[in-house]
Amino acid sequence: MNMQPLHKHMDEYALWKRSLIREIMRYRTWLARNQLDTPELLKQLEYSIKSLRADHITLAFIGEFSRGKTELINSLFFANVGQRLLPSAAGRTTMCPTEIFFDPRQATSSIQLLPIETRHYDISLTELKLQPERWLKIELDYSNTNSLIHAFAHIAQTKSVPIEEALALGFLPDTLEPTEQPEQVLIPVWRHALINIDHPLLRQGLRIIDTPGLNALGSEPELTLSLLPKAQAIVFLLSAETGVTASDMAIWQQYVRPQQSSLQFAILNKIDTLWDSLNHDVFAELSIQTIQAQTAQKLGLQPSQVLPLSAKSALHAKIYNDTELLERSRIGTLEDRLYTHVVAQKEQRLEHDIAEQLCTLLSNSQKLISRRLQLAEAERQQLKQQPHNNTSVLRDLLEQAKIEHQSYHRRLLNLKSNQRLLHRQGDILCALMNSETLKNSILNTQKAFTDSWTTLGINRAIAGFFTALENNLHAFENEALMANKMIRAVYLRHSVEQPSIGIEIPVLKVKRYRRDLNQLRAKMDDFRSNIKMLLTEQHQLSRRFFATLVQEAISQHERIRHDTLIWSNSALTPLVQQNLEQKQLLENHILRLKSLAQSVHSNQRRNQLLNQFISDLSTQQMQAQEILRNIRRPAPQRRQAKVVQLATLLTATGKD
């Protein structure tokens, strides 16, 4: 098994992304030098660079309090601090959801804290993140570990308030922690924490979400509805000490399982408590295996999907460089899985979204240059064979080139009008995802909410809202069908005219939107079936609905509009680009033939000019070849898989 630490892999991943960005920039320069840099293509390349730069890997840690989530985060990522960085102790420590990341745009490291009282306003967390004045900001001094630890201690702050106030803030009655005073309960001081620190792994694009237990998941629905779905992986923690309790099960079923788009890992933490009670290694191993199997069965997983480990021993082992203990903690297995599953999935997505598309564009440019080179080579041969009659040969070649040039010119004009049609269709599609339409339907629902005095009325309002969303998506799908028909027809026509095109037809993919909407429907149905239980106060119910499910509908709309806009601007780019490149090169070719044909040139001078041109073309081609080769280089993980394969092959051959 590959036991290399996670940060090494993240380094490789980040390096690979950076090399892709570098190659895109080189390609941009190459295009400019060859006068092939069209605004559409430049926009597309800019977008690729931006998405590579903004790429993140988000890991969310979920589980009941005291399962060791924070300890695991400390041991996976912050052991280099030499101490326990994030507060972790017996009982409840992490009181608010905490996002840890590095934002290079901010001048200093900081921790930002959102007061719990903001729950009184009808503002979603997403919006609050855009209002820095509502957060308490504490600057962090990264060189001083103690001051860091002191600042992080804020995450654990609690205060005592009357029960009614806790309920008004949205806490569910059965999750409240009593205090010594009657009628008073403990609640977190902060609602959410954002930690921005400069740390090698975070710098490479890793984001971590630490969560408190069930109480926060239940009272901060936006967390489950908008923050968790953005995570590539959810690490669900259990403790070998307690096994799978009822509240562990509730978290697993309500919050982890439904996040189908992310990878899920179930961790059986604190296996060191089994070492203590059973000194003999064989017994300890057996009892770990037994709990692992039981846990897997309860969660409906394969035993191999439950990873036993000890976060505490791992942290200790890393701080004190104890390799034996590190091995025993089994943290390596999790690091390995995070790498082989999470990073690999990301790599594949980037390869598919960015690298493949670039390869198509580049290999087209390259093919074209090869053909021009062949042409020039043929000219040179002709000139060599007919040294006395070369002006008429050149004139023939010139005629041929002009005819070819005409045909590209016509195709480009055609494409331009297709592009106008496509933009119009794109406008129609975007108009369907217009925020005004959605806003109206939200206002209607809001009114229906306030006007209804019964569960039934609210139920109807929600159903009505969903129907409006569904009708809208239906209309969108119909329009998308038409747009895709058009794109297919254009591409097919061009591939008949130029069989060498070999470009995958970029249709607008709409299936995923239906899937997203179906997931939203499931959540809304859930919400509706829980209304009776939740109907403590209508205002709160409504606030919860609008801050979460409606917010999600809004972001789905935004995502669709964003995708559609990009699509309608870029769907024809490969075709336009290809024709434009052909036309451009023919123009250069014509100019050159004209100048060669001028009678002032001696044969020798003609040969010189032609040689010069052939050598220029070869250089350009070599450069394009090199960029292409670099972009084609497999992502680190695929590369490694190849090396392993090769090594196995070599050993096998060696044995024969």
Ligand SMILES: Nc1nc2c(ncn2[C@@H]2O[C@H](COP(=O)(O)OP(=O)(O)O)[C@@H](O)[C@H]2O)c(=O)[nH]1
């Ligand atoms: N024995 C043992 N204790 C652990 C382990 N991981 C965490 N703990 C302890 O469990 C308590 C709760 O840990 P914490 O990380 O705060 O849990 P969280 O609430 O899930 O974030 C702390 O006292 C930790 O030291 C472990 O692997 N073994």
Ligand SMILES: [Mg+2]
């Ligand atoms: Mg914690």
